[in-house]
Every structure is written in structure tokens, then in C-alpha cells.
Amino acid sequence: MAQAFYRKYRPKKLEDVLGQEANISILKNAAKNSRLGQAYVFYGPRGTGKTTTARLLAKLLNCEKRYADPEFAKLGEPCNECRECKQIDEQNSFDVTEIDAASNRGIDEIRNLKENIVTSPTTAKYKVYIIDEAHMLTGAAFNALLKTLEEPPQHAVIVLATTEYEKLPPTITSRAQRFAFKKLTKIDIVKKLSEEAKAEKIKIDEPALELIAAVAEGSVRDAESLLDQISSLQKNIDLAAVERITGRTGIAKIHDLVQSIIKKDLKDSLARVSELNDEGYNLVVFTKDLIHYLRKVLAIKIDPALGTTFEKELTRDEIANMKKIAEGTDIIFLAKFISSLIRAYSEMRYSPFAIVPLEIMLVENLS
Numbered sequence: 001m002a003q004a005f006y007r008k009y010r011p012k013k014l015e016d017v018l019g020q021e022a023n024i025s026i027l028k029n030a031a032k033n034s035r036l037g038q039a040y041v042f043y044g045p046r047g048t049g050k051t052t053t054a055r056l057l058a059k060l061l062n063c064e065k066r067y068a069d070p071e072f073a074k075l076g077e078p079c080n081e082c083r084e085c086k087q088i089d090e091q092n093s094f095d096v097t098e099i100d101a102a103s104n105r106g107i108d109e110i111r112n113l114k115e116n117i118v119t120s121p122t123t124a125k126y127k128v129y130i131i132d133e134a135h136m137l138t139g140a141a142f143n144a145l146l147k148t149l150e151e152p153p154q155h156a157v158i159v160l161a162t163t164e165y166e167k168l169p170p171t172i173t174s175r176a177q178r179f180a181f182k183k184l185t186k187i188d189i190v191k192k193l194s195e196e197a198k199a200e201k202i203k204i205d206e207p208a209l210e211l212i213a214a215v216a217e218g219s220v221r222d223a224e225s226l227l228d229q230i231s232s233l234q235k236n237i238d239l240a241a242v243e244r245i246t247g248r249t250g251i252a253k254i255h256d257l258v259q260s261i262i263k264k265d266l267k268d269s270l271a272r273v274s275e276l277n278d279e280g281y282n283l284v285v286f287t288k289d290l291i292h293y294l295r296k297v298l299a300i301k302i303d304p305a306l307g308t309t310f311e312k313e314l315t316r317d318e319i320a321n322m323k324k325i326a327e328g329t330d331i332i333f334l335a336k337f338i339s340s341l342i343r344a345y346s347e348m349r350y351s352p353f354a355i356v357p358l359e360i361m362l363v364e365n366l367s
């Protein structure tokens with residue numbers, strides 16, 4: 001079987017990690033000055049680069065070329081060619097251990113870690129332990145880890161990765177350098193996906209890429225898996241294909257409906273909703289997207305300069321369209337409409353006929 005996109009295209013250099021500029025520049029500088037720490041917590045939503053960065057850190061710590069060539073070390077990047085770098089990439093380094101705290105809540109794993117961490121590394125300079133899903137560790141496992149974090153052996157570095165920072169005890173987090181990972185913008189995800197599509201000889205147009213990125217909600221891994229999945233069905237991908245497979249609509253359909261809404265054209269609005277329903281789109285998700293869209297229109301209406309703050313998530317065309325919509329409506333109507341839409345949304349989620357609360361809401365607001 002072919003290697004999954006998200007593994008094949010895992011960034012091999014700090015420079016290739018998108019959307020986490022602050023974290024990356026701190027790590028790069030620390031590497032350049034040989035001042036990497038011994039305990040880190042990487043936290044944030046899934047698919048944003050935590051495991052990737054932890055492995056990059058392991059490579060920075062152990063890359064042979066960095067030790068042999070001071071000029072190269074100044075780059076603050078791993079070489080990806082020496083034995084240590086390669087072994088880490090292939091996940092078969094004796095000295096870099098990935099622990100999944102979710103399995104068995106890490107009890108045996110932390111016990112093993114405590115036993116092994118004291119002995120010197122086999123071939124590398126540092127032993128690196130990457131503890132994934134760290135929030136799943138039991139209280140006892142955290143306690144056991146705490147002593148090690150307080151005084152780690154000189155040759156050891158521990159990275160905790162988690163999607164749920166609040167579940168880590170402060171005694172643990174206060175002893176580590178903490179790095180927040182953020183969801184990626186639609187623009188960054190589209191950029192990465194289009195490079196992958198090119199490399200894989202997949203033909204896919206911009207609106208299709210944008211919808212995949214929107215569906216992924218900031219997770220590069222989710223976006224890559226979706227592209228992977230769709231491209232295994234067809235090598236020529238357009239917006240309609242992505243819409244069909246994900247059950248999500250592109251922003252153009254939302255825009256069209258919003259245009260009828262601001263014209264208070266009830267008949268046309270109802271017709272559009274009914275068409276979406278007949279075509280099998282998920283109306284609950286559609287309504288959520290609609291709320292987000294209108295919320296941005298409202299922001300632009302209040303202050304057109306806010307348009308630029310959406311430049312990360314939206315294309316220029318989309319922002320221009322939103323501005324036009326904003327010009328054609330007023331703040332009071334929009335605010336009232338959004339608040340009824342939110343009420344309809346919560347009713348829709350639990351209704352066996354999701355379309356009804358949406359229709360009623362349109363009737364109440366547009367007639």
C-alpha cells in the first residue's frame with residue numbers, strides 16, 4: 001500500500017512546519033545556540049505539528065552533522081542525512097522513544113522510562129522521550145514522571161504532547177518549556193495541499209482545495225487524509241466531487257443563499273435550502289458554516305477594516321463578496337438573523353428533520 005500522505009509529507013525541517021512561526025523560531029534559535037531544554041510540553045489541536053516538531057527536536061539534538069560541522073549547526077536545522085536523522089525519520093532510533101500514554105494510561109511505559117532513562121544513550125548524544133496524549137497518564141504515572149522531570153539525567157530530553165493542556169498537572173507543566181500549537185489557516189493548508197497534489201499528479205482546482213481545507217478546520221493531517229481519500233477515487237478533482245464526498249458545501253453556495261437572505265427573498269431562500277437538502281448535503285453543518293459566514297459579514301459591516309483580519313482564512317474574492325453583502329444589509333437585521341440562526345442550529349442538531357427549524361427560522365425572519 002502507498003504511504004499515507006500525512007506521513008509522506010511530514011515536514012523534515014523546522015522551516016517546513018507551517019503556521020507555528022513563534023515556536024519554530026524559538027526552537028531554531030535554541031538549536032543554533034545549543035541551548036535546547038530538557039523538558040517540553042507541546043499542546044494544541046490535533047494535526048497541527050506537535051509530533052512532527054517533537055521529532056524535529058530529537059533530530060536537532062542528535063544530528064551528527066550538527067556536531068561535526070559548526071557552520072552547518074548555525075542553520076538550526078537537522079541534516080536529514082546522517083544515521084541519527086535517518087533513524088529518527090524511520091522511527092527506529094534506539095535513543096528516541098515514542099510513548100502513547102493513551103494505551104494502558106502509560107503505567108508500564110512510565111515505569112520503563114524511569115528505568116531506561118538513567119543509562120547512557122546507545123549511539124546518539126541524547127535520549128529523547130516523546131510522550132503522546134500525555135493528558136491520559138494516571139495520577140501515579142504523573143507522579144512517577146515528576147521526579148524525573150525535576151532532575152533529568154544530562155543526556156535526556158522529555159517532550160509531552162497533548163491536545164488537552166488543562167488536564168496536565170501544573171507541577172508537570174511548570175517544569176517544562178511550554179509551546180502552544182495553533183490551528184492552521186485555510187491559506188496555509190491550501191498551500192501545502194496544492195504542493196502535494198502537484199507531486200502526486202492530482203488535478204484539483206482551487207475551490208476544491210479550499211473546501212478540503214475548510215472541512216479540516218485547521219488540522220493539516222485531516223486535510224491531507226481527505227485529499228488522500230478523494231484522490232484514491234479520482235485523479236481529477238473539482239468542487240462538486242469534494243462536496244459530494246464530504247457532504248459539505250463550498251463557500252459559493254453559502255454566498256448565494258446569503259444574497260437571497262439580505263434581499264429578504266423568502267421564496268428563493270427556501271428553494272435553495274430545499275435544494276441542498278434534496279442533494280443530500282448535511283444541513284446542520286451547512287447552518288454552522290452559514291453562521292460563521294454571517295458573523296464575518298457582521299464584523300465587516302461594523303468595521304470594513306476587519307476584512308483584512310480574515311485574509312488568513314479567506315481568499316480576496318471571498319472577502320470582496322462579503323463586503324458587497326455587508327453593504328447591502330444593516331447591523332440590526334444581521335445580528336437578529338444570526339441569533340435566530342443559532343437557535344435554529346441547536347434545534348436542528350437534535351431534530352430528526354433538520355430542515356424544519358431552518359425553514360421556520362427563515363419564514364420568521366424574512367417575511
Ligand SMILES: Nc1ncnc2c1ncn2[C@@H]1O[C@H](COP(=O)(O)OP(=O)(O)O)[C@@H](O)[C@H]1O
Nearest residue numbers: 006009010018046047048049050051052220221
Ligand atoms: N504545522 C504543520 N505544517 C505542515 N504540516 C503539518 C503541520 N502540522 C501537521 N502537519 C501534517 O500533518 C501530519 C500530522 O502532524 P502531527 O505532527 O502528527 O500532528 P499532531 O501531533 O499535532 O497531531 C504531519 O505528518 C504533516 O503532514
Ligand SMILES: [Mg+2]
Nearest residue numbers: 050051132161
Ligand atoms: Mg501527534
Ligand SMILES: [Zn+2]
Nearest residue numbers: 063079082085
Ligand atoms: Zn543529521
